[in-house]
Amino acid sequence: MSVTRLWSSHPDDVARLDGGQLRERFVLSGLFTPGEVSWGYAHDDRLLIGGVVVEAGVLVRLEAPEIIGAEFLLERRELGLVGVAGRVEVSADGEVFGLGEQDVLYLPLGTRDVTLAGEGAVYLVSAPAHHRGSAELASREGVEAVVLGSAERSNHRTIRKYIHADGIASNQLVLGITTLEPGSVWNTMPPHVHPRRTEAYLYTGLGEDVLVHLMGRPDATRHLVLHERDVVVSPPWSIHTASATGAYSFVWAMAGENVDYGDVEGVDPLGLR
Numbered sequence: 001m002s003v004t005r006l007w008s009s010h011p012d013d014v015a016r017l018d019g020g021q022l023r024e025r026f027v028l029s030g031l032f033t034p035g036e037v038s039w040g041y042a043h044d045d046r047l048l049i050g051g052v053v054v055e056a057g058v059l060v061r062l063e064a065p066e067i068i069g070a071e072f073l074l075e076r077r078e079l080g081l082v083g084v085a086g087r088v089e090v091s092a093d094g095e096v097f098g099l100g101e102q103d104v105l106y107l108p109l110g111t112r113d114v115t116l117a118g119e120g121a122v123y124l125v126s127a128p129a130h131h132r133g134s135a136e137l138a139s140r141e142g143v144e145a146v147v148l149g150s151a152e153r154s155n156h157r158t159i160r161k162y163i164h165a166d167g168i169a170s171n172q173l174v175l176g177i178t179t180l181e182p183g184s185v186w187n188t189m190p191p192h193v194h195p196r197r198t199e200a201y202l203y204t205g206l207g208e209d210v211l212v213h214l215m216g217r218p219d220a221t222r223h224l225v226l227h228e229r230d231v232v233v234s235p236p237w238s239i240h241t242a243s244a245t246g247a248y249s250f251v252w253a254m255a256g257e258n259v260d261y262g263d264v265e266g267v268d269p270l271g272l273r
């Protein structure tokens with residue numbers, strides 16, 4: 001089990017970081033390694049972000065990484081599991097859930113034993129929790145889907161919301177998946193910031209395409225070139241928007257003061273620098 005730590009930062013520092021340092025602070029690569037559960041830890045809002053590739057015939061148990069100082073992973077946390085590829089059976093204290101591509105399972109605080117079996121890739125996002133809710137599975141077809149943008153503006157996309165105020169109930173986790181239509185490449189344009197939340201994007205479906213992600217204060221943006229299954233963390237003061245050489249999907253996951261998807265501050269694209 002490996003853990004990469006991401007230290008929180010001041011926006012002024014970000015202007016001075018070189019490209020490599022920027023990646024070290026905000027990007028998690030290589031989370032999906034067969035036979036291993038890999039974690040990243042963002043100090044902003046204490047997001048624990050993981051990836052696992054489940055191989056046929058091998059049972060994977062989700063254990064608490066040392067950094068959270070807990071006896072078991074969900075002793076003081078809640079967890080969202082997202083099917084990234086294949087089909088995986090998740091057993092949570094004996095209750096079994098089938099997780100297909102773009103399905104999401106929420107596991108509440110207090111769930112002790114979580115194992116994964118089958119064949120596929122699963123993305124994990126966990127945040128501290130204080131109230132025990134219920135385990136709930138949501139399929140791609142069963143959730144609220146909002147179509148935004150247009151082909152003319154290269155940002156035609158569908159936003160599916162799974163864990164949020166009007167969906168699966170949680171303490172502070174908010175999670176969904178956005179999928180771009182073929183020919184569209186821009187996400188989250190016009191951009192926004194979340195003064196009350198930290199957000200992480202996992203980019204999937206890029207294959208050999210590359211993506212240019214913009215982060216930073218709106219008046220001092222920086223770019224990161226990202227690839228298939230890279231994760232980028234956005235501190236509350238940072239925009240998060242991207243364009244790529246092809247269409248893709250991304251899992252957006254947030255934690256902070258509330259679970260209201262709409263709690264954002266919009267940014268005028270003409271003010272971006």
Ligand SMILES: O=C(O)C(=O)C[C@H](O)C(=O)CO
Pocket residue numbers: 157159176177178187188189199240252264
């Ligand atoms: O394409 C978009 O726009 C998004 O999917 C935006 C994300 O949902 C987001 O950033 C939520 O805060």
